[in-house]
Amino acid sequence: MYQRFLNNEDYMSQISDELFNQLIRGQQIRVNQAEEAAEASIVEYxxxxxxxxxxxxxxxxxxxxxxxxxxxxxxxxxxxxxIVEAMRSINGIKAPATVEYWRECEDVDKIDRETIMAYSQLLNYHPGDLVYFSGSVYECLEHNGFDYADIRIPGINAWEQVQTSPWEPNVEYELWAVVEWDSQFFALLNADEIDLTVNPMESDNWGLIGEYDPEYAYEFKDTEYVVFDSKVWIPTMLPTADTLKEGYNFRYHDPRNPNIKKHMIKIALYELHKLISPNNVSTARITDYEATMQWLHDANRCKINPQIQRKLDEEKKPVSEIAMATFQRDYDPYKNPWQI
Incomplete structure (x- = not known):
């Protein structure tokens, strides 16, 4: 599947929203096809x-x-x-882990770190994969990652399992003690006038511990119990996602190269018109397309500066725009047989 560089709102700098909707006619795949062709042209040049x-x-x-x-x-x-930029670290949801997902490698001296990829929350990982994160090398023990909807950051565990015991009558429990009764878990909320012979389900002194809900805004405190996979857990750090607030933890900012963005839009619009009516492309689109192709040609010949980082050769110098080869061995033409 083609991963887009542009988004639909980018086209509003060249055409109106109504015209754009008329072009694609509800078929987003047309936009993807046009942008893929535009990207191929830009990369080629x-x-x-x-x-x-x-x-x-x-x-x-x-x-x-x-x-x-x-x-x-x-x-x-x-x-x-x-497109926005994070101004502060924005915390994400962290679910309890019933198994160990990552193990820190001890024999790091025997591992070539240059061959190990840095950990990314956008990738998927499988048992045996090695990643580099926060100065350490970790080995994956269980499948996890973006497509699994189960992102597990190495070395970070936001929940700790709580030890429980079956409820028994005539036993004095400490405040916030956790017990199990009838396959459910309860926490002692208060001990005022408690009847030690009444089970937690029927007693007002006990509270039922709910199942873990990733959408719930849990707090980081000692009494924030949850049930996950038939076990009771308590947070060791804030396990919920932060609320996004403009000016506090994010700001609007576009990191994409403006020249690539501008010229890709023009090529993509031309390709979109070709998909609809190849023999009736507007003059404006043709003019923009030809101007962009000339810009690409000039950038390819290094006649202009496209504001894109240059490629470097082995000596860390910009590669030459024109590669020249010669059979000349000497300045004396009589010592160069191919010239005679």
Whole structure:
């Protein structure tokens, strides 16, 4: 599936919302096809001299906000259709873990860290995978990741299991003690006038512990009990997602290269018109397309600066825009047989 660099709102800089909807006619796949063709043209012209693939990845890696993801400062993502940047670390949902997902590797000296990928919350991991995170190397023990809807950050566990015991009559329990009765778990809320012979289900002194709900805003405190996989858990850190607030933990900011964005829109619009009516493309679209292709040609020849990072050779110098080869061995033409 094609991962887009642009979004539908980007086209509003060139055409109206009504015209855009008329172009695609409810078929989003047309936009994807046009943008894929536009991207191919841009890469074809610029890949020799510029890090255009890296510039494109900036936009293609943007995802819609996911409350299960923890966003570090400076990370960009989509929020309500607009690109925003995290100004503070934005906490994500962390569910209790009944199994161990990651194990820190001890023999790190025997591991070539350059061959190990950094951990990413957008990828999927399988048993045996090695990742580098927060200065340590971890080995994956259980399947987890973005597509599993089960993101497990190495070395981070937000819940701790609570030891429970079956309820027994005539036993004095401490406040907030957790007991099991009739396959359910209860916590002692208060001990005022408690009848030690009444079971927790019928007593007003005991409270039923609810099942874990990822949508619930749990607090970080010693009495925030939950039941998960028939076990009782308590948070060791804030396990819920932070509320997004503009100006506090995010701001509107677009990290994509403006030149690539502008010219990809023009090529994509031209391709969209071709998909609808190849023999009746508007003059404006043709003019924009030709101007963009000329811009790509000039950028390819390094006649202009497209504001894209140059590719470097082995000596860390920009690669030459023109590769020249010669059979000349000496400045004396009589010592170069091919010239005679």
């Amino acid at each position: 610029l890949t020799d001299n510029y890090e255009v693939e890296k510039a494109l990845e900036v936009g293609k890696n943007l995802r819609e906000y996911n409350p299960r993801i923890t966003y570090p400062v400076g990370v960009h993502f989509y929020h309500e259709g607009k």
